[in-house]
Amino acid sequence: MATASKQYEELTVESAVALARTHYPFPEGAALECDEIGDGNLNYVFRVADPESGKSVILKQALPYAKVVGESWPLTLQRAQIEADALRKHGEFVPNLVPTVYATDAVLALTVMEDLSHLTIAREGLIAGKAYPQLSTDIGEYLARTLFQTSDFALHPFEKKELAAAFSNPELCKITEDLIFTDPFFDNETNDFEPELKEAVEALWANKALQLEAAKLKFSFLTEAEALLHGDLHTGSIFASDSETKVIDPEFAYYGPIGFDVGLFLANLIFQSLTRNGDQRNVVNSHIERTWETFEARFTDLWKNKGIEAFQQTDGYREFIIEKIFRDALGFAGCELIRRTIGLAHVKDLDGIEDDSRRIELKEQALHLGEKLILQRAEVKSIYEVTALIGEAE
Template structure:
């Protein structure tokens, strides 16, 4: 990271975050403000600022290193600008599904945005047994709207290429390239798993057919600039209630393959399918099916209504595009399942299982499912095929 990038940078504290909030035209003049640092991620500070009436906002500041490792892993501060711009761009198409951005500062790498503290992080809620009836409708809509409208189907070629350049995000993409597509498929020091899973991990490292397919997925991620992705769309990047859904944290945003966002979200629902008891599993199964159904149907509607391609009415073209997105989504979901089980960054859906035997069993199931998704993605032609495969590996 260049020295000039941090020359004017100072990390916020709870006190300076309050001072910053007081300067904004948001709270009444002279309001008594309080601040609490609530960030539980690996890359940022997050301050929740409120006045005595409960009115609040969020100040998110990027750190110049990864909290999960420390200062030995430097990170660009430019990701804060990318995140804010991604929220604004996606907000043009689904303003009800992303937080409103109030202010930004590139030098200090912060974004001031809508307070979503009345909602729950979807991962935590799902683990606790919440159902979130609107979740798959909203995320299917979010995926269709944001991915179609930032693709060559929804944009003039000049506009699309300008946005692709604006959202060049090599540092954050390198994290994805390594932690999702490379390290889990080799005996790499960043991998992290229980000793009981050693043989399972070694089987993945020695599976040459799996490595070949992982290489193909990585090549797609590296080279296919299809649409502006969120880039890290898991259930921890979503706030939800029974009535509302908000997508947050697009600091990994960049131009990549459409199926990546779809696949990551589906994979994180699959974790819930794996860990839930039989009684609660049907809700997750319905969410998995409905996410794809809403995405594909809405994407098809946008195709008919707004597609700028000269080939939009060519017989079979829309079906071919959706088939590719589906196949890619399944493969990317498989990579996410594997990396969240034996890679560096885990999910509490699995790690939170207290019983050792049960936790290892569910992690093995996640690995088997991820491997099958990657190897069999060309054979799976519908979301029901995917659900049948999940059930067969249970």
């Protein structure tokens, strides 16, 4: 009799424990405890632990639909393998900045990985006022190493194009194309904002110059396969402490413009900066500046020491590339500021503000700053001008 082939099924606490025993070296006979700890929109996340030995592991399973909407929004399960492969590829360059992947199961859309629950989600910590002194240096390092090392500047063209094909991720890219680059700039039913923002939002929709620049940025996202992106690098995709940083959740990974990852991270720091005043704002602004400073310095070092491009030594070429990345990053940051304010998926940095008038005021600032970064991205020449614009948004 033929054996029935294994099929996808959603994990339960019981099945998660059984799989954890299979894929992680828990002591034989250990009394394992399991909790479902996921708070995202696309996955189940189980933590399985042995209290006696202190060992623990994370099991992450992709769902065939978006939890935020339901089964009416189907999603590919292939994203789980893309996420695991991206963690492994990026781990080749920054093993200290991503979780270790222990095992995968393509049929179950399952990844078994290092437990990072001793750390805090960076967004939550920043909202609580934590400084995270290593955050911007670590993320600048992560961005420079993962993006440079997966680009044509470091890889043989055959290897780079093979990777670009392997990380084709059309379904999740379509989510980005719609939710970041399209829907917020039109009167689309996916948008979500308070009635008090209606006047500002309608002015944004009527801004034809802004729509044109958003279209250009979307075209860049669609067509420029520069490096292997994380694809969704916000402060909710980072675990951190005062001495450790780990980037998680690269299920949106694909080959795209280098400035996209940079811009999304900067935008999410900008949200936090807008909510602060005085020295507290300076702390976050220092992170914004240091992220770019670290990225530029490390990218330059890699260019000089690891680059294989024939024009590597051509005067002005490196400067041209870095300027393009910076300009792109500002535009993408602007799109992120707008979409997280009036689009489908918001950020707790703003939505968590209980004072209605203060929340609306900050959201209007985010919209205006987003417009400015998109429209003036070719005129802003330094990261210090960016942090100055945050103060001007008030």
